Amino acid sequence: MTELERIRHSCAHVLATAILKIWPDAQFAAGPPVENGFYYDVELPHRISPEDFERIEAEMKKETKANHVFERIEVSRDEAIAMAKDGTLAALGARPEPSKFKLDIVERIPDGEVITLYRNGDFTDLCAGPHVMRTGNIGAFKLTHVASAYYKGDENNPQLQRIYGTAFKNKTAMDEYFAMLEEAKKRDHRKIGQEMGLFAMDAEYVGPGLPLWLPKGTAIVEELEKLAKETEFAAGYVRVRTPHLAREKMYQTSGHLPYYEESMFPPMELKSEDEGPTCERYYLKAMNCPHHHRIFAAEPHSYRDLPLRLAEYGCCYRYEQSGELFGLMRVRSLNMNDAHIYCTEEQFAEEFRAVNEMYLKYFAIFGLGKYQMRFSTHDPAKLGQKFVDEPELWKKTEDMVRQVLVESGINFVEVPNEAAFYGPKIDVQVWSAIGREFTIATNQVDFAVPSKFGLVYRDRDNQEKTPLCIHRAPLGTHERFIGFLIEHYAGNFPLWLAPDQVRVITIGNEDALIDYAKAIHRELRTHEVRADLDLGTDPMKAKIADAEKSKVHTMLVIGARDLDAGNVSLRVHGKGNLGAKPRAEAIAEIITSIRERQA
Numbered sequence: 001m002t003e004l005e006r007i008r009h010s011c012a013h014v015l016a017t018a019i020l021k022i023w024p025d026a027q028f029a030a031g032p033p034v035e036n037g038f039y040y041d042v043e044l045p046h047r048i049s050p051e052d053f054e055r056i057e058a059e060m061k062k063e064t065k066a067n068h069v070f071e072r073i074e075v076s077r078d079e080a081i082a083m084a085k086d087g088t089l090a091a092l093g094a095r096p097e098p099s100k101f102k103l104d105i106v107e108r109i110p111d112g113e114v115i116t117l118y119r120n121g122d123f124t125d126l127c128a129g130p131h132v133m134r135t136g137n138i139g140a141f142k143l144t145h146v147a148s149a150y151y152k153g154d155e156n157n158p159q160l161q162r163i164y165g166t167a168f169k170n171k172t173a174m175d176e177y178f179a180m181l182e183e184a185k186k187r188d189h190r191k192i193g194q195e196m197g198l199f200a201m202d203a204e205y206v207g208p209g210l211p212l213w214l215p216k217g218t219a220i221v222e223e224l225e226k227l228a229k230e231t232e233f234a235a236g237y238v239r240v241r242t243p244h245l246a247r248e249k250m251y252q253t254s255g256h257l258p259y260y261e262e263s264m265f266p267p268m269e270l271k272s273e274d275e276g277p278t279c280e281r282y283y284l285k286a287m288n289c290p291h292h293h294r295i296f297a298a299e300p301h302s303y304r305d306l307p308l309r310l311a312e313y314g315c316c317y318r319y320e321q322s323g324e325l326f327g328l329m330r331v332r333s334l335n336m337n338d339a340h341i342y343c344t345e346e347q348f349a350e351e352f353r354a355v356n357e358m359y360l361k362y363f364a365i366f367g368l369g370k371y372q373m374r375f376s377t378h379d380p381a382k383l384g385q386k387f388v389d390e391p392e393l394w395k396k397t398e399d400m401v402r403q404v405l406v407e408s409g410i411n412f413v414e415v416p417n418e419a420a421f422y423g424p425k426i427d428v429q430v431w432s433a434i435g436r437e438f439t440i441a442t443n444q445v446d447f448a449v450p451s452k453f454g455l456v457y458r459d460r461d462n463q464e465k466t467p468l469c470i471h472r473a474p475l476g477t478h479e480r481f482i483g484f485l486i487e488h489y490a491g492n493f494p495l496w497l498a499p500d501q502v503r504v505i506t507i508g509n510e511d512a513l514i515d516y517a518k519a520i521h522r523e524l525r526t527h528e529v530r531a532d533l534d535l536g537t538d539p540m541k542a543k544i545a546d547a548e549k550s551k552v553h554t555m556l557v558i559g560a561r562d563l564d565a566g567n568v569s570l571r572v573h574g575k576g577n578l579g580a581k582p583r584a585e586a587i588a589e590i591i592t593s594i595r596e597r598q599a
């Protein structure tokens with residue numbers, strides 16, 4: 001448990017204490033820390049509602065103020081069972097009814113395991129810990145909501161009330177968290193996406209979780225692809241294109257079937273084109289890797305061809321449960337910034353370093369100052385079960401990865417025992433402008449799959465060898481990444497990404513003025529600037545308000561005086577009026593800002 005998780009879990013004990021002070025017959029089940037907080041499940045005739053929170057929090061406050069020690073007490077199984085029967089577990093003292101859920105939990109603790117109780121003030125609970133030292137170490141807390149949950153998640157068990165709360169080291173940290181949540185609500189990508197006309201969901205005709213990219217969203221998609229293509233070209237990648245489906249054999253070989261069948265769309269069954277009754281199955285691809293492996297296999301390779309870096313913005317389909325679908329963040333069709341790098345063991349460290357540098361380059365472009373890489377490694381005790389049995393290769397690649405991370409000064413944490421089956425992996429977490437955490441992408445090494453597909457290259461010694469494969473997708477999928485960017489920028493994209501880059505706005509309707517505006521508009525379009533033209537007769541204020549509302553990045557406002565001087569008056573969304581500038585200068589600046597992808 002992290003320190004914050006200890007604070008939160010300890011706060012669950014304080015919550016139970018407070019509830020018992022008000023309702024002494026409450027029966028508690030489990031109270032673990034969860035993402036962003038904690039909960040405690042309670043059975044109680046009174047239905048707890050948010051109106052009760054103030055009263056409960058006031059009791060909790062007394063407990064934290066009293067600064068009770070969390071005292072650890074070891075007991076025998078018989079003692080624990082006796083206490084549960086007396087109703088004293090998760091209670092303030094003996095009660096007429098037994099502590100029934102705690103009794104059930106004690107009885108299920110395996111023989112030989114140490115049983116511990118924790119006491120804070122009058123409250124004693126059955127718990128393995130750990131906790132903070134004293135209730136006063138819980139700096140700030142707040143109850144957030146109530147839900148219902150079955151005991152142990154089984155609908156045949158009693159239904160309990162699940163009281164959620166959160167806790168922090170101090171009040172400042174808690175205030176920052178709630179301010180971030182407020183801001184995140186305003187930046188909700190579903191809301192902004194609809195207001196800006198970026199994407200649409202059409203569950204009735206297209207299907208749930210299958211987003212349609214509208215013209216403005218497509219502008220962003222294409223800018224990202226352009227960025228990826230330029231970056232990958234410079235880094236020596238080659239591009240490939242693959243179909244969206246493949247035969248069953250492909251996914252049996254890759255191991256997707258039967259293990260991940262649930263997350264794939266069901267197969268399409270075709271009558272075999274050959275004679276006979278056999279039926280062929282095709283699946284929509286859930287990943288691009290197998291297709292890329294078959295591209296590698298399509299031609300013979302020598303060591304001189306390596307590293308071979310195959311890149312594709314590949315479209316994959318995953319059958320997420322409908323309850324799991326969420327805006328652009330959880331969808332059923334995903335366009336992935338995918339590439340597979342086939343290399344020798346000697347080339348691996350350098351390739352891996354280059355991939356990391358690419359991540360950092362992207363972070364700089366998007367202004368993501370805070371990031372962390374989670375380096376998941378294997379556990380030697382689980383070779384051959386949880387991890388492919390290649391002890392040498394594991395050690396060697398993990399050492400290389402670690403060395404590259406340290407040498408590049410990358411902020412990373414190492415997490416043992418969480419690697420993928422077929423090799424070590426790195427998950428990349430970033431924090432948006434408002435401090436919201438987001439897992440952006442994975443960078444993975446693969447020892448196992450290339451050999452399953454029989455991939456080989458002929459080495460210097462004329463022997464056939466299996467290459468290593470690096471899977472990487474620094475920009476993740478368009479869906480998740482753009483969902484993230486919408487919230488990161490609150491829809492106020494930098495000029496290069498903005499769906500509406502420039503609007504030329506006229507004040508007045510003289511022919512010369514209109515011609516001047518049209519010429520500027522035409523010039524911008526020649527340079528592939530997404531510019532439009534507002535020649536309408538509305539007053540200037542209304543035209544600007546309209547452009548601001550649609551988040552048009554740059555407005556070139558043209559009146560009679562601008563025409564005479566060969567100027568434009570520049571306005572930038574969110575920044576206001578930046579004054580008049582010669583036409584050529586303003587256009588040159590726009591083009592440079594886009595080309596350099598300025599923030």
Ligand SMILES: [Zn+2]
Pocket residue numbers: 009010013118127128129130131
């Ligand atoms: Zn506990």
Ligand SMILES: [Zn+2]
Pocket residue numbers: 287288289340471472
């Ligand atoms: Zn892959």
